[in-house]
Amino acid sequence: xxxxxxxxxxxxxxxxxxxxxxxxxxxxxxxxxxxxxxxxxxxxxxxxxxxxxxxxxxxxxxxxxxxxxxxxxxxxxxxxxxxxxxxxxxxxxxxxxxxxxxxxxxxxxxxxxxxxxxxxxxxxxxxxxxxxxxxxxxxxxxxxxxxxxxxxxxxxxxxxxxxxxxxxxxxxxxxxxxxxxxxxxxxxxxxxxxxxxxxxxxxxxxxxxxxxxxxxxxxxxxxxxxxxxxxxxxxxxxxxxxxxxxxxxxxx
Amino acid sequence: xxxxxxxxxxxxxxxxxxxxxxxxxxxxxxxxxxxxxxxxxxxxxxxxxxxxxxxxxxxxxxxxxxxxxxxxxxxxxxxxxxxxxxxxxxxxxxxxxxxxxxxxxxxxxxxxxxxxxxxxxxxxxxxxxxxxxxxxxxxxxxxxxxxxxxxxxxxxxxxxxxxxxxxxxxxxxxxxxxxxxxxxxxxxxxxxxxxxxxxxxxxxxxxxxxxxxxxxxxxxxxxxxxxxxxxxxxxxxxxxxxxxxxxxxxxxxxxxxxxxxxxxxxxx
Numbered sequence: 286x287x288x289x290x291x292x293x294x295x296x297x298x299x300x301x302x303x304x305x306x307x308x309x310x311x312x313x314x315x316x317x318x319x320x321x322x323x324x325x326x327x328x329x330x331x332x333x334x335x336x337x338x339x340x341x342x343x344x345x346x347x348x349x350x351x352x353x354x355x356x357x358x359x360x361x362x363x364x365x366x367x368x369x370x371x372x373x374x375x376x377x378x379x380x381x382x383x384x385x386x387x388x389x390x391x392x393x394x395x396x397x398x399x400x401x402x403x404x405x406x407x408x409x410x411x412x413x414x415x416x417x418x419x420x421x422x423x424x425x426x427x428x429x430x431x432x433x434x435x436x437x438x439x440x441x442x443x444x445x446x447x448x449x450x451x452x453x454x455x456x457x458x459x460x461x462x463x464x465x466x467x468x469x470x471x472x473x474x475x476x477x478x479x480x481x482x483x484x485x486x487x488x489x490x491x492x493x494x495x496x497x498x499x500x501x502x503x504x505x506x507x508x509x510x511x512x513x514x515x516x517x518x519x520x521x522x523x524x525x526x527x528x529x530x531x532x533x534x535x536x537x
Numbered sequence: 538x539x540x541x542x543x544x545x546x547x548x549x550x551x552x553x554x555x556x557x558x559x560x561x562x563x564x565x566x567x568x569x570x571x572x573x574x575x576x577x578x579x580x581x582x583x584x585x586x587x588x589x590x591x592x593x594x595x596x597x598x599x600x601x602x603x604x605x606x607x608x609x610x611x612x613x614x615x616x617x618x619x620x621x622x623x624x625x626x627x628x629x630x631x632x633x634x635x636x637x638x639x640x641x642x643x644x645x646x647x648x649x650x651x652x653x654x655x656x657x658x659x660x661x662x663x664x665x666x667x668x669x670x671x672x673x674x675x676x677x678x679x680x681x682x683x684x685x686x687x688x689x690x691x692x693x694x695x696x697x698x699x700x701x702x703x704x705x706x707x708x709x710x711x712x713x714x715x716x717x718x719x720x721x722x723x724x725x726x727x728x729x730x731x732x733x734x735x736x737x738x739x740x741x742x743x744x745x746x747x748x749x750x751x752x753x754x755x756x757x758x759x760x761x762x763x764x765x766x767x768x769x770x771x772x773x774x775x776x777x778x779x780x781x782x783x784x785x786x787x788x789x790x791x792x793x794x795x796x797x798x799x800x801x802x803x804x805x
Contacts, residue, residue, distance in 0.1 A: 363706065386709075
């Protein structure tokens with residue numbers, strides 16, 4: 286069992302423009318069990334990206350601890366895969382090379398890496414663009430590559446930082462549905478950061494509302510799976526849950 | 538339709554079909570103007586020979602074997618110097634670009650020495666190394682080095698932090714990140730540095746050959762001045778321009794097309 290524990294984490298940094306110390310996160314605790322899909326939602330500036338960057342190991346916490354099982358997180362590592370808002374694909378690598386990058390870094394033989402990459406590209410219907418460069422794909426396709434690149438490396442936790450915020454609304458819905466499908470098939474542990482309330486509710490088993498650097502509320506989402514917008518958009522339970530989270534975010 | 542527009546659309550259509558035309562046709566009016574001014578005898582023939590004279594002089598110098606030999610000397614000097622400059626410049630640029638400590642220590646020195654242009658070194662080099670290959674090589678390496686280093690630093694620093702982070706969370710070690718993220722990410726700037734470096738190096742070499750000269754295109758031109766042969770001076774100038782055209786069009790542009798343009802790092 287691999288579970289993620291965030292215990293009493295705070296982040297304070299010096300803002301040279303304000304000329305003062307600013308607290309981005311204040312005593313945040315979070316528990317994510319293996320196979321769980323957790324959304325962290327909050328208004329901009331609530332510290333959600335800071336939280337993800339600390340779990341990923343990109344920035345250190347000022348105090349508190351972040352554990353993967355009982356091992357403390359120190360710096361970035363392949364046990365925590367990251368999907369970025371700006372995709373962050375390597376422009377000089379083909380789609381296949383991008384997805385095969387993680388397995389290659391783990392030292393798998395090249396043919397095995399490519400077989401794995403192809404297999405993952407197929408799960409999102411992108412096998413036919415394996416030889417293309419990222420710049421030649423649409424935004425939606427690029428982020429599909431971003432998602433499978435992280436998944437192909439078999440991380441213990443998948444960290445997603447507003448991954449669908451920069452694609453158009455139609456593509457976003459398709460990507461959200463695809464992600465729930467992938468989660469059902471492979472059950473990765475996911476921490477999904479977003480400012481979009483409906484996205485948070487649609488995707489997750491549990492929604493964590495973050496406001497002013499604190500966890501203000503956690504909410505279970507007992508909606509049935511598989512989830513599809515076609516059904517949920519008129520679903521009273523989905524609407525009620527969204528309203529509840531919306532009010533919490535608004536009150537923040 | 539306006540005949541001018543018609544001519545323009547014809548030009549666009551034909552140059553698209555034969556791209557070579559696009560690199561040749563713009564020179565036609567220049568050559569024509571030159572020929573007319575020369576033929577009109579506004580200046581004495583010995584002062585301003587026409588294009589035909591230059592072509593004939595080209596023929597005779599090639600026939601005598603002087604031009605090919607001198608050209609080879611110049612090109613080999615440039616190639617050796619540039620190779621050394623690049624071999625030193627890219628690692629140095631990566632070091633200064635990636636390490637804050639190296640940047641603090643080396644950046645002021647780089648800026649200082651960049652300001653002391655290639656030719657400004659010649660007086661002291663002539664005293665140290667005399668009129669020879671060492672002096673010329675030093676000048677070229679020096680000239681190529683700075684644009685390559687400064688642009689590599691710029692390129693290394695322009696790689697988005699999010700790509701470093703992506704590579705790190707996919708398990709890449711520092712050397713792998715250098716090889717697979719930093720270097721390709723810096724390539725557009727490295728190519729710019731290479732283009733500037735080779736351009737400056739080529740000019741510096743010609744200048745050095747004029748002063749140090751025992752052979753080479755620069756020597757050919759300066760020697761022609763001594764003999765009062767304007768035709769050979771003009772020929773030297775044309776050769777310099779043509780050679781650069783070839784280096785840029787046959788080496789640098791294809792390199793860019795295959796890499797940075799395909800990757801979408803610069804606008805097509």
